[in-house]
Amino acid sequence: METASGMINNIFFIIFPIIVYQMFVTAGKRNFFVSHRTMLTILFSLSIILCMNFPYEFITNDYIFDLRQVPMIVGALYGGPYVSAFLFVVAAVCRILIGGEGTDIAILNQLLIAVAVPLLQPAFMQMQWATKILSVFLISFFSLSFNLLAGYFLFDHPIDRLYDIWLLLMINQGIVSVLAALLIEHIMRQEYLLNSLLKHEKMDTVSHFAAAVSHELRNPIQGIKGFIQLMQRYEYSREKQLEFHETILKEIQAAESLIDDYLVYAKPSYGQMVCISVKREVEHILKVLGPYALSNNINIVVKSLDKEACIMADRQKFHQALVNIVRNGIEAMPTGGKFYINVATHNAEVSIELADEGCRMTKEEVQRLGEPYFSTKTKGTGLGMMVTYSVIRQMDGHIKVSSAKGKGTVFTLLFPAATRTTTR
Template sequence: MEAMMTGMINNIFFIIFPIILYQMFATAGQRNFFVSHRITMTILFSISIILCMVFPYQFLTEDYIFDLRQVPMIVGALYGGPLVSAVLFIVSAVGRIAIGGDGMYIAILNQLLVAAGVPFLGPLYRKVNRWWKAALVFIISIVSLLFNMFAGYFFFGDPIHNLIGIWLMLMLNQGGIIILTALLIEHLQKQEYLYNSLMRHEKMETVSHFAAAVSHELRNPLQSVKGFVQLLQEYEYPRAKQLEFQQTILEEIKVAEDLIDDYLIYAKPVYGEMKRIEVEPELSHVIKIMTPYANARNVEIFVQGSDAASPILGDSQKLHQALVNIIRNGIEAMTDGGKLQVELETSAHTVCVHIQDEGVGMTKEQVKRLGEPYFSNKSKGTGLGLMVTYSILNQMGGDITVESEVGKGTKFTLEFPKLPNG
């Protein structure tokens, strides 16, 4: 009994494991295993058939050896169609001929009937629900075993009444396992369908967020331009006033252009503009620019530099933009003022910029969503600044890590690969 259970478990493992293995290593979003990947399915089920035949097990009596090769044959024929079924039949027939022994011709004939007839049930099988599928594979399995039983009686004179208990147990054994296999496949397919649906939903949601962000951000400068143009059309202003309005119009148009450039940065690589730059002077320049803004909000910036060289491959203008976005967010997070710590750290292989504020902080869920389109902790924010910042860092081969605690502040670490000195 122990040997029988060990052999049965081995056969079940030979059937189930290839299916699980494929799902583990398949590319996300492209795992429509039992529809689009028939070659892979054929190879895996062929291996299952061979292993089941090489490692059979005795069933209830030492005179009766059994294996589960029909499970991958039937399942492969239903999901893969005639071509897959034909290949699996050849593999099974060659293996059975190599094993030889009594009942070889009956086994091959049985396999031929399965390979020829089961694929025609495929269209019906794919239309019914999972429980009808389980019932159908169980019935096919039973019919196949009944064929073997009656063929043994007619060709070899095997007394059916003496072996009916064994055959019933075989039917329940193989039928139960093939139901388990079919339900597992259906479960994996359902999970894949849900995964692909979620991916499509997220893509559509991203597009809608982009549209909302563009609409929200562009409306303000366009409304200003529209208002000044209407004023110039309706009233006669002195030349000096007209020039003032025109200058304001140009500034608002520049705001709209910068906004569009920000969105293009998110989608458009900047590799053509990459060159060797030193982070320390670039960081000093940004601190100089942001200091008046910090002072106006009662925020004091403390800088801790590094004497070591800090060369990286990047674009100075884009680096300025990324640093400004994070420093501005840190300043704005401290509504009652505070200290903003900026530290440049260099090592043998990396250059890191640490930016830490004493602001309101964020929850772990909010930290995970940083960089998503249209996600912002600000009441009127669109998340565009950090979205662009994450894209810039990615294009420059860098990385961003965020540590934050509600009520205690946030620390951003920008890490870049360091170029060799020289």
């Protein structure tokens, strides 16, 4: 029972640091044993120290054994010469402090691992998965074989109980080494898959942007091209030419507006960030969109406008974000209805609630709001909400969206509150 529990402890000392590294250290650094190499070296050093300080009896009381060689071998193969050298120093100092019979053979064996195993690293990293696992097992196997042979030829230690003790020791250590290597290979494969997925998502986003830009710019460009061809082919009166020019300018402005929307999302640019009164800005938006709401039979109801609500924002971009949400809410009620606005301050946070009585959105649609080229409208491009989400994030705010059947959709914009001393 003591042998089994001691072996389990040693295995735990080896596996646990690898799991800790994978869980906490590699977050955002998807390159095993390269990013935060120092941290993993320290963890493997702790593995060596714990294994050496908690050995276990193997089969008989004559053999006290530990698995210190496993982190040394795995660390040398995946970490390289510098990691291997540091682990050797740790193991050697610890072995000298422990003392006792076999210290000389142990340090000689550790030196061999520290020198020889890193030389195999370049070839090892190019091997296939199955070949790597076999190589780890053989290195571990021959490492203990060196202990046996060095004791016999250099220090005249007898070779006794070779098959029933040493062979089992070699197999035991080899299996644990394979388990550690398997875990590392699994982590490396998961990180490779994650990198591939992230790269694919970036390329997918780029393709969406390219498709959106080409699709949206084609319309105004085709219009401009058509008018220019007409003026080249036919003679028109000055009045008609001016009408064509005006139409062309509108199409150019539409294209510029589209490009600006994409630039705002990709790399928002801001004017001066000032402390603004939310009440004043909302009232301005109501003046701008009031006629549009009335023409669509929409009644805008202001529940509350907190006079003290102030935030740090770029006034122009803030207007743009609010206009996008209010306009979408109005368009979500084709048969008319009410649009509600509520501004309040709670616990140093300003909340702006914008609610419509239109068709509800599904949970999937709510989660996808702000994605490139996603819109719930049949003719929408998704640019408005994409820009809105980008603008709100850049102002240290965030958006909550709730949608329920019979209640419409509620957008809640949350911003850190600011003082009124510099309000403009």
